[in-house]
Amino acid sequence: MSKRNGTILCVASVDIGTQGTKAALLTPDGNVLASAFVPSNLIRRSGGEVEQRPDDMLRECVQALAACTAARPEAAVEAVALSGQMAGVLGIDAGGEAATPYDSWLDTRCESQFERIRALGEAAVIAETGCPITYAHGPKTLWWKHERPEAYRAISKFVVPTAYVAGRLAGATADEAYIDYTHLHFSGFADAASGGWSAPLLRDLALEPSKLPRIVSPWDRVGGMTGEWAAACGLREGTPVLAGCGDTAASTLGAGIVRPGMLFDVAGTASVLACCVDAYKPDTERKTLMFARSVVPGLWAPLAYINGGGQCIAWFREQLANGPDGGEPDFETLNRGAARWAPGCDGLHFVPHFGGRVCPNNPLLRGAWVGLNWSHDNYAMYRSILESIAYEYQIYLDILTDALPNVRFDEVRVVGGGAKGAAFNRIKANVLGVPYATLREADTGHLGNLLIAGFALGWHGDFAAEADRLVAVRERFEPDPEAQLAYASPKRRYPALLEKVAELQSLLKELG
Secondary structure (H helix, E strand, O other), rough: OEEEEEEEEEEEEEEEOOEEEEEEEEEEOEEEEEEEEOOOOOEOOOOHHHHOOOOHHHHHHHHHHHHHHOOOOOOEEEEEEEEEEEOOOOOOOOOOOEEEOOOOOOOOOOHHHHHHHHHHHHHHHHHHOOOOOOOOOOHHHHHHHHOOHHHHHHHEEEEEEHHHHHHHHHHHHHHEEEEHHHHHHHHOOOOOOOOOHHHHHHHHOOOOHHOOOOEEOOOOEEEEOOOHHHHOOOOOOOOEEEEEEEHHHHHHHHHOOOOOOOOEEOOOOEEEEEEEEEOOOOOOOOOEEEEEEEOOOOEEEEEEEEEHHHHHHHHHHHHHOOHHHHOOOHHHHHHHHHOOOOOHHHOEEEEOOOEEOOOEEEEEOOEEEEEOOOOOOOHHHHHHHHHHHHHHHHHHHHHHHHHHOOOOOOOOEEHHHHHHHHHHHHHHHHHHHOOEEEEOOOOHHHHHHHHHHHHHOOOOOHHHHHHHHHEEEEEEEEEOOHHHHHHHHHHHHHHHHHHHHHHHOOOOOOOO
């Protein structure tokens, strides 16, 4: 453990999540000195509206940091690195303060702008930006422009949560606003291959370039913490605040996904499957994968996700708590009960798209169970939710395999709340036919922020080598040949089932 004048050298990591904000103090060797969690205030309204108050997000970050520094007053924080929600956006005024609420990645109101972008040719847009047209910065920015023009005029720059919080902590104005390059695929206006803003997209969508911030690297220094915020956080004035990156980018880096062919599963609020590749090959045909930049220069992290996949699991558990027995069943009980059901749950399928499908985009495809019979019980329904996420991952993996025919996928590293469930890990390993591995440090987002801060501070000069040093596998789940065979038929049926469910739900909408 590095010490200086009796203090312990460390960095402060902050992750601005959907359900809450996490902070931690980490030494150069990855040891966690202190950690804290502050729940978020997620505001849901009708019509697909999901927002957060930016000043709530700032307050939650400050509270989490203050809890950590109070717990370890001997810690000498050398820098603050942030990660956070990626697909949502907010507007700031000229002084760097919030001009709009945070338009969450869960908010679907921007769907009204999809056709405006598709008119340019969806494949061409994907080739340019790396991302299918979905609930992200591009449509959201256009929604503010066309649906809320008065509010739009007051916006100086559009920024992501990490940039907003970092800017406030460092006292930055809108002229200093930024976006780091791991967010560019979600921006809707970027030339992903070159890493800059796309002049043709800005022209064709009539968006003023002045509304967009500068593009930086995750390890760039935004500024020093102001005296006011430093005192509130328990840090010294001038503590370097780094640009940071998206939460998935930080988690992917912290899991050691630093070489082509490595797979990564973020089993959290969203269910994300990502990969590491060394070439830009946007998914213009299937319109499913989002081609994100890795934190590591020269690498890419194509990914796809279920919007709220993990929320479906939590939602089902909450429904059981409302039953006659009362009290939420623990996951151990649910997993034991699910294990009594054979793979495929006797023909039962679940559709996990409660907020509409994101990858590929289909807002008409909503949640459903298909194939219920009298023998099915709560445990079958629970298992079918887990299996549906694995079937979605199989679709993503098939696209990756087609795009990368010479790459061998030997392991999926998994993190997030879902990684704690051995039953879930076994199901996904059996469906995908790829071993699953949990990690010694489950919160790889903090580890990713440490790697970024370490690079900025000169503690290391090689992300891959440093990740190899810090990341360790805890447990592996090998595919079972019999279960693999049993899943062959249901996972093959699943994509066709989604199409039929979408057709039915479209018909119901037409009928009013």
